[in-house]
Amino acid sequence: MPLAISYQWLYAQVDSTVQKNYQVIDVLIDKKPITDYVKTMPVPPDVVAISCYIWNWEYNKELAKHIKKLYPTCKIIVGGPQVDKRDTAFFLKYPQFDIAVLGEGECAFREILLKIHNNRELVDIPHTFVKGYGICKLPTRLKDLEAIPSPILTGFYDWIIDKVEAEKGKQMWQVTYETLRGCPYSCTFCDIGDDYWNKITKFELDRIYKEIDWMAEKKIEYVSMCDSNWGMLKRDKDITQYVIKKKQECGYPKVWEATWAKSNSDQVYEIAKMDKDAGTDLFRGVTVSVQTLNDVTEKAIKRTNIKSKKLYSYINLYDSADISTYTELIWPMPGETYDSFKQGIQKIVDMGQKSWIAINALQITFNAEMGQQFYQNEHGMKCRETPLDSYHVTVDDLDQYIVEKTFHVYETATASQDEILRGHVYGYLFVLCYFFGWTFYLMEYMKNKHDIEQIDFIESLLNYFTGTNSLIGNEIKETETLISESLQGKRLWGRQLHDNDMYWDYKGASCIMFYKNKDKLKQELANFVKRVYGISSEEIVRFSLDMCYDYKTKYPLIKSYSIDTLQNSVGIQKTEVVIDHRAKNIDTETDFKNITYIYQRRNRFWKCSIS
Numbered sequence: 001m002p003l004a005i006s007y008q009w010l011y012a013q014v015d016s017t018v019q020k021n022y023q024v025i026d027v028l029i030d031k032k033p034i035t036d037y038v039k040t041m042p043v044p045p046d047v048v049a050i051s052c053y054i055w056n057w058e059y060n061k062e063l064a065k066h067i068k069k070l071y072p073t074c075k076i077i078v079g080g081p082q083v084d085k086r087d088t089a090f091f092l093k094y095p096q097f098d099i100a101v102l103g104e105g106e107c108a109f110r111e112i113l114l115k116i117h118n119n120r121e122l123v124d125i126p127h128t129f130v131k132g133y134g135i136c137k138l139p140t141r142l143k144d145l146e147a148i149p150s151p152i153l154t155g156f157y158d159w160i161i162d163k164v165e166a167e168k169g170k171q172m173w174q175v176t177y178e179t180l181r182g183c184p185y186s187c188t189f190c191d192i193g194d195d196y197w198n199k200i201t202k203f204e205l206d207r208i209y210k211e212i213d214w215m216a217e218k219k220i221e222y223v224s225m226c227d228s229n230w231g232m233l234k235r236d237k238d239i240t241q242y243v244i245k246k247k248q249e250c251g252y253p254k255v256w257e258a259t260w261a262k263s264n265s266d267q268v269y270e271i272a273k274m275d276k277d278a279g280t281d282l283f284r285g286v287t288v289s290v291q292t293l294n295d296v297t298e299k300a301i302k303r304t305n306i307k308s309k310k311l312y313s314y315i316n317l318y319d320s321a322d323i324s325t326y327t328e329l330i331w332p333m334p335g336e337t338y339d340s341f342k343q344g345i346q347k348i349v350d351m352g353q354k355s356w357i358a359i360n361a362l363q364i365t366f367n368a369e370m371g372q373q374f375y376q377n378e379h380g381m382k383c384r385e386t387p388l389d390s391y392h393v394t395v396d397d398l399d400q401y402i403v404e405k406t407f408h409v410y411e412t413a414t415a416s417q418d419e420i421l422r423g424h425v426y427g428y429l430f431v432l433c434y435f436f437g438w439t440f441y442l443m444e445y446m447k448n449k450h451d452i453e454q455i456d457f458i459e460s461l462l463n464y465f466t467g468t469n470s471l472i473g474n475e476i477k478e479t480e481t482l483i484s485e486s487l488q489g490k491r492l493w494g495r496q497l498h499d500n501d502m503y504w505d506y507k508g509a510s511c512i513m514f515y516k517n518k519d520k521l522k523q524e525l526a527n528f529v530k531r532v533y534g535i536s537s538e539e540i541v542r543f544s545l546d547m548c549y550d551y552k553t554k555y556p557l558i559k560s561y562s563i564d565t566l567q568n569s570v571g572i573q574k575t576e577v578v579i580d581h582r583a584k585n586i587d588t589e590t591d592f593k594n595i596t597y598i599y600q601r602r603n604r605f606w607k608c609s610i611s
Contacts, residue, residue, distance in 0.1 A: 001160065002029055003176045003226070004051040004080060004105075006151035011106035014149065018113050022047070027160050031059050033400060038066040045074045047116060049109065052082035054365065054388055059402045064096040075116055079105040081191050084366035091131040098122070099130045103196060104141050104181070106148055141196070145181065145203045152211045161218070175215060175253075178226035179208050179239060185228075185262060186302045188369040189291075189330065189362065192228060193302070205235060209242055215253050216246040222255045230258035231268035240271045240282075247280045256282040262289060265306060265314050272323050285324040285355065285602045288315060293344035296335035300379060301370075308351065315352040324603040326356035331423050332412055333362060334370075334379035338419045338426075345430060346455040356435050356602040359427035361389070364407040371407075380413025386486060389493040392598060394502045403492065410487050421487065425480045430458045432507045436597070437606040438514055439525065441544040441569040442537065449568040450535065460532050471520045472528075475510045482506065508597040515593075518545055540565050547608045549581045551592040555608070556580035570610060581608045 005027065013019045025042060048067055050060045064076050079101035084090060090100060099122050101108045111125045122130050129135045142148070151157050157175075165171055182200040187193040215223060230236055243256055261268055272286045290305045292298060298305060305311075318325045327348050331341055348357060364371045364383050376383065388404040395401050411417050433439040434454060439461075446452040465473040478495070483506070485491045494503025497512060504512070514521050522541055529537040543561050557579045566572040583605070586592050596605050 001151070001157055001173065001175050002027055002051070003151070003178065005049060006156055007148050008049060008051075008079075008105050008109040010149040010151055010154060010156060011147065012110040012113050014147075015110055015114065017117060018110060021117050022113060026163075028063075029160065029164065031056070031402070034059075034063050034066050034402075038063070038070055044071050047075050047077065047113065049077045050079070051105075052078060052080040054082060054363075054406050055404055057082045058404045061094060061096065062402055064094075068096045075099070075112075075122075077101060077109065077112055079109075081365065081367060085135065086372070087366070088135060090129070090135075095131075099125075099128055102127045102129070102136065106142060141181075141199065141201065143201060145201050146207070150207060150211060152214045153207070157214075172221050173218065174222040174224060175220050176224050176226060177211070179203055179236075180227055180233075183228040186369075187291075188301045188375065189333075191365045191367040191371075193369060194367065200233075202233075205238070208239060212239075212242055212246055212253075216250040219250075219252045221253065223253045223257065225256065225258045228259055229261035229263075231271050232261035232263065234267070236261075237267060237271055237274070240274060243282060244274060244278045244280050247282065248278065253282075255284065258283060260287040260289065263306070265310070269314065269317060272318070273321055276321060276323050284600075285326045286318060288325050288327045288353070290327060290344075290348070291330045292333050292336060293347045294333070294336050294340040297333045297340070300334040308347065312351040319352060319354070324355045325353065326358055326602045327353050328358045328360060329427075330360050330362050331427060332409055332415045332420045334381065334412055335414055336412070337414045338423050341423050342426065342455045342459070345427075346453055349434075349454050354440075355604050357431060358602075359431060361424065362409045364409065380411070381409055382411040383407040383409050384487070384489055386489040387492050390503045391494045391505045392502055393492075393494070394500075395492075408487055421480065421484055424483050424487075425476065426458065426462060428479055428483070428506050428510075429462055429476065430455070432510050433458060433461065436507060436511050436601070437544070437548045438511075438521065439544055440607075441547055442525065442529070442540050445537075445540045445565065445569040446529075446533070446535075449564075450533065452533070461528065464528050464532055465524075470524055471513070471517050472524050475513055479506045479510065505598075508593075508601070511597045512593055515550075521545070540569060543569060546579060547610065548606050549583065549596060549608055551583070551586045551589070572610070578611045579608045580611070 009024055013022065025045070028037070045067065048064070050064060052060050060078070064078070067074055068076060075098045076096060077099050078094075078097045083100045083102060085102050087093070091097065099112060108125055108128045112122060112128065115122055115125065122128070123133060127136055161171075161173065180200055180202040182197050183190075183192045184198055184200065185193060186195075186198070240256070243253065247253065268286060272283060275282045288311060290311075291301070291303060293305065306314075315325055329344060329348075345357065369375055375381075384407065385405050386408045388406045410420055412420070415423065434443055439457075443454050443457050446457055447454060461472070462476065466476055467473065482491070482495055486493045492503055495506055495509040496503060497509055522545055525541045526538045529535050529541070539561060543565050546557075546559060558576065559579055560576050563573055563575055566574065566577065583595075586595060
């Protein structure tokens with residue numbers, strides 16, 4: 001549901017003049033074919049308001065061009081995080097827009113509509129800039145968010161739902177939702193790290209509870225939270241308890257997707273434990289977010305992480321409660337080297353992170369401090385416009401598909417182009433082998449018995465198989481080629497395994513190849529360990545693969561292994577074990593691949609239980 005644009009309209013129409021003289025004809029919530037959409041508009045539009053971020057910027061620019069061409073007198077207003085607050089050439093680049101709004105847009109949008117109605121020039125409106133005029137300063141933020149009517153409680157979302165379902169039939173709905181605005185942190189890679197957003201403003205709890213009631217009543221499947229630090233405030237625990245209550249009563253909402261707080265870890269744990277104890281499964285794991293563990297980089301990006309000992313205690317606390325956690329890293333950050341990047345991964349593993357690490361490619365946004373030229377010069381950062389990641393996207397018609405774009409970093413003062421590509425490939429291989437389980441227990445065994453660190457095992461694996469005509473070598477080569485071409489802006493991110501396939505995340509694609517060639521994988525891994533380390537590993541390799549869930553296998557299984565294998569991989573001193581898995585109703589390979597390698601990848605779904 002379109003949260004930002006709904007707020008703009010509802011705040012504006014509180015004014016009686018706006019209410020009497022304007023009417024919303026349509027709200028575009030998906031990317032319809034632009035030419036057809038513009039030609040079939042029911043009436044010539046007087047005003048079009050467009051909210052933009054990296055996932056719709058290219059589409060919206062094209063949409064505005066087509067509207068302006070067909071309806072040249074229409075005023076097109078653009079806002080959102082993608083409007084660069086420092087770009088003096090904005091309207092030279094994007095002449096299809098008439099006026100741009102910076103920061104929170106509610107007050108500006110109302111004033112724009114009033115000036116249009118009164119046939120006045122669109123000038124001297126706080127926090128806007130117009131063709132031919134200079135860029136304004138960022139505005140004072142709204143202090144009272146309650147002044148913005150709720151699109152849920154006013155029935156505006158109901159109107160959108162009815163309109164869409166009258167055209168397309170019953171839909172599954174996702175709500176983008178916020179209980180507050182702002183973030184107290186100043187991370188240079190984030191476009192709300194600016195001082196403008198540092199103060200927190202909140203919606204009232206009574207309103208929030210009523211909106212959650214609506215979500216439950218309307219059977220909203222998925223709620224995507226815009227709050228930047230869920231669990232930071234005491235009331236977040238109360239709100240979570242209310243969501244749990246509604247799901248227990250009504251079954252909805254099914255998922256409450258949160259961006260977790262960087263601090264207040266005790267309360268974050270309490271919130272996750274509430275959900276775990278209630279069995280409501282609202283959260284898809286808890287983020288233990290660090291982005292880097294390099295001291296130089298932390299200073300450069302103005303971020304202070306929780307100390308390592310405390311992180312260790314929290315990760316183990318979650319693990320003891322059987323709550324999945326995942327850790328996020330970004331590569332390549334300023335000040336980070338290939339070696340420090342790998343050391344950061346090892347530190348996270350040593351802290352007890354066995355569930356998931358998400359290694360995200362560094363992207364530059366216009367309004368982040370990192371997006372400014374002085375910052376990039378200081379840290380030797382070179383960026384290139386590339387496609388936005390298109391993982392899990394299915395493209396039926398590439399000729400009609402509008403590719404969204406972003407800026408990826410391909411060189412820094414501390415990492416060359418080759419090292420950055422190597423880091424991306426290394427991160428891919430580490431997550432593939434360790435966090436998707438293919439060599440998880442093999443790597444645990446090698447660490448526990450032979451003191452071979454996980455990062456060194458993967459470095460050796462990468463060196464050994466690179467350039468070889470083998471299953472693992474071909475996966476490395478294919479992935480490296482695809483990542484390199486994407487970083488050069490030559491192709492979409494992701495990998496198609498056959499014609500008309502979705503664009504799989506590289507790790508998911510390789511998981512499918514490993515799954516289809518498990519015998520070959522088993523042989524290659526055993527040969528690698530023997531030749532590089534001089535160790536016979538057939539049994540531990542077999543155990544590692546036995547512990548990877550296979551929907552074709554009937555669980556539970558009774559299996560026998562040596563005490564050496566089990567003691568050094570899972571700490572069990574016996575020879576006969578029961579291997580089981582919680583999934584009982586996955587019947588097709590498509591469901592198996594989607595659930596294991598996409599939807600539940602952060603929740604250790606690959607992993608069988610052992611007793």
